[in-house]
Every structure is written in C-alpha cells, then in structure tokens.
Amino acid sequence: MKASLYEGNQTFSVIEKELEAPAKGEVRIKVAYCGVCGTDVHIYHGMMDKRVNIPITIGHEMSGTVDAIGEDVKGFAVGEKITVRPLDNRGETASDKGHSHIAKALKFIGIDSPGAMQQYWNVPAFTLHKLKEETDLKLAALIEPLSVACHDVRMSKLKKEEVAIVLGGGPIGLLVAMVAKSKGARVIISEVNDARIKMAEGMGFEVVNPINTDLVAYVDQQTEGGLADVVFEVAGVQASLDVMTEVAGIRGRIVMVAIHGEKKPVDLFKFFWKELELIGARVYEKEDYEESIQLITDNNYNFDKIITGTKPLDEIQQIFEDIDKNPTGMKFLVDCQ
Known part of the structure; x- marks a missing residue:
C-alpha cells in the first residue's frame, strides 16, 4: 500500500x-x-x-x-x-x-x-x-467539516425564520450558512473576497461585502431595527470581533466558530447592554455527524x-x-x- x-x-x-x-x-x-x-x-x-x-x-x-x-x-x-x-x-x-x-x-x-x-x-x-x-464518497469527504457546521448551528439554537449572520465565507462559513439555511433561517454572509462572494451568491446566498457596505446598517434596515438573532464568527479576525456585538440584536446569540490563539479585544459593554450570549463551539458530537451524513446524502x-x-x-x-x-x-x- x-x-x-x-x-x-x-x-x-x-x-x-x-x-x-x-x-x-x-x-x-x-x-x-x-x-x-x-x-x-x-x-x-x-x-x-x-x-x-x-x-x-x-x-x-x-x-x-x-x-x-x-x-x-x-x-x-x-x-x-x-x-x-x-x-x-x-x-x-x-x-x-x-x-x-x-x-x-x-x-x-x-x-x-x-x-x-x-x-x-x-x-x-x-x-x-x-x-x-x-x-x-467524494462528497462524503465533506462530512467532517460539515459536522463542525452542524454543531455550531445546533449550539446556537437557531430557529426557523430567525436572522443569522455568518462572518466569513470560507469553507466552514459556507457550510455553516448551508446548515443554517436548512433550518429555515434567513442567512446573510459577510465576506470581503470577491471570488468567495461570487461563489456564495452563485449558490443562492445573500452576501454583503463590509468593505463596500456598512454591514450593521444593512442588517438594521433589512430587519426593521431588529438586527441579527444569531451571529457566527468564522473569520477569526479583529474586524469580525468588532462587528459581531454591533450586528447582534437584543438577546442575540454569538457563536465563536473561529479559533483565536491569542487574546483579542471584545466589546463587553454590548453583552451587558443587549443581554447578548456568547457560545463556544468546538468540533462535534455523534448527533452532528448523523445530521451531516444525512445532509450530504440528500x-x-x-x-x-x-x-x-x-x-x-x-x-x-x-x-x-x-x-x-x-x-x-x-x-x-x-x-x-
């Protein structure tokens, strides 16, 4: 062999x-x-x-x-x-x-x-x-990373018709968006890379480039002031940490998907002011794998x-x-x- x-x-x-x-x-x-x-x-x-x-x-x-x-x-x-x-x-x-x-x-x-x-x-x-x-079997090689996304969405307690913001349209971000969409949520992806924006839009996703469009203002307008119910921080950069507390609405849930190897500044006042919830999500459990397998098979x-x-x-x-x-x-x- x-x-x-x-x-x-x-x-x-x-x-x-x-x-x-x-x-x-x-x-x-x-x-x-x-x-x-x-x-x-x-x-x-x-x-x-x-x-x-x-x-x-x-x-x-x-x-x-x-x-x-x-x-x-x-x-x-x-x-x-x-x-x-x-x-x-x-x-x-x-x-x-x-x-x-x-x-x-x-x-x-x-x-x-x-x-x-x-x-x-x-x-x-x-x-x-x-x-x-x-x-x-070729698609099945995506089951493991998709299981990460399934776990992230399950931990968020995302419900049908809620607004979910995915900060980062890379592989995991796109998979998170797919799982969130499967729950019946309205999904908005924030991404700065033109190629990834084009791919996400080609798959039917609503995408905002925060360099060109104020993400918070856009979501505020789209939700009549309600902002996001759930925010997935996938990009792992300071700009995402800065905007995640701004774009989350009252009692919004923020899921930390990205791995931050060093301490980063976060606006803790917003957690107090809007009663936000920060949720850690790491790898997956058995039920996430089973959900991922079904999504890949379908x-x-x-x-x-x-x-x-x-x-x-x-x-x-x-x-x-x-x-x-x-x-x-x-x-x-x-x-x-």
Whole structure:
C-alpha cells in the first residue's frame, strides 16, 4: 500500500509499506477521499511540529469502505461505506462531565495519531459512522467539516425564520450558512473576497461585502431595527470581533466558530447592554455527524461546488503547494486510491 508522510519543512513523501491487519477493536478502511483541513495546512507550514510526531501520516476529513475487521468488532461488514469521527476520547474522566468531544485528554486522530492520507487506514471501530449505499464518497469527504457546521448551528439554537449572520465565507462559513439555511433561517454572509462572494451568491446566498457596505446598517434596515438573532464568527479576525456585538440584536446569540490563539479585544459593554450570549463551539458530537451524513446524502445544497480540486495521493506535495498558491480556494481533496 501507499502512504503519505509529512516529513517537516513543508515536505511530504509517498512511501510503500506493508498492509497491516486491524488490531483488536479496530477496522481497516480502504480510504476513498481525504479533504485537506486548515489544520493540515498549519501542519504543513510547521506550525504544529511540537505536537505532531514527525514523520506522520495526517488527514481526518475522509470517506471510504470497510476493508477488514479486527477481533471483537461487531456491526460492520466488509464493503460498507463509512466515515470516521476522528476523536479518541479513551482518556475521558468524570471531570469531563460526559462531554467526551472536549475531554481534557482528548486525542485528535490524524494529528495526534496517524491519519487518512494513505490507501488503507486502521482505526478504532468506535470512531466509525455508517454511510448509506447511495452516499457519494467524494462528497462524503465533506462530512467532517460539515459536522463542525452542524454543531455550531445546533449550539446556537437557531430557529426557523430567525436572522443569522455568518462572518466569513470560507469553507466552514459556507457550510455553516448551508446548515443554517436548512433550518429555515434567513442567512446573510459577510465576506470581503470577491471570488468567495461570487461563489456564495452563485449558490443562492445573500452576501454583503463590509468593505463596500456598512454591514450593521444593512442588517438594521433589512430587519426593521431588529438586527441579527444569531451571529457566527468564522473569520477569526479583529474586524469580525468588532462587528459581531454591533450586528447582534437584543438577546442575540454569538457563536465563536473561529479559533483565536491569542487574546483579542471584545466589546463587553454590548453583552451587558443587549443581554447578548456568547457560545463556544468546538468540533462535534455523534448527533452532528448523523445530521451531516444525512445532509450530504440528500445533497440539496450543491456541496460539490465547495470542492476546488482533487489530486491523487502521489501528488500530495503538489496539493499543498497549490493550496498556498490559491488562497481563495475552498476544499481540496486527496484521492487516496
């Protein structure tokens, strides 16, 4: 079998290795596609060299089929379509209060242990989710990031006919917008990149470029002063933190989707004045995966338009170089077979 290895110094190699039998409690997957996540790009740029065990096979946004089944594994059959929820919560303790997806000792498969950018991948069976036979395996590589969006929207308690503002129209922002739309909300995306604006508009979304249009004034006018019921901060920049408290209406809910690695200024007075609510949302839980799988299987939201390009595993180095050259791209996939 072939497997990719991140070697450090913005370098991937592709090696030949022996196929391994799944251990007790594991399933061997024939990997179909693996998406490149923003975290994978951070790894490529050396930003996580202190965390990952170099050399390592990375990747966690994947789809595939069951290839072999280890001892003590029940409920799966060879050839079944599956995807992996790449969270290893075996270090969970009572102090995590039952929230295994954010357990203090949580390990992320594909970062803290080998991932899916290889032809065959052995994983703990408890991470698997079955797909329906009609599920498109190429689109199924979007299930993991879409599950992030499902979790964000579920945490927001978004309801039908509410107004949702998505700050940032990148891959996750667009997926959040799709899930919010599936709930019957009115969705407005704030994005400054012309290519992403065009893509979102082509998918039927209402988009505002805050460089050209005052976002708060626009939403105020559109809602007769009510402003937004829910704001998703996805862009991860100071400008979004500044506007999120302005564009939220009375008792609005703000969901922090972006990862802010450093402390940032936030207008806390607005939380007092409008009784705003700030909600943290990290990764996903089982129910978010199941919702994501159904959305991908139904495919009512043109998910294929999010896929910018696909290249074979042998060209993994080129994939990451292409991503660097195309900052407006959305989702790149590795064809692992």
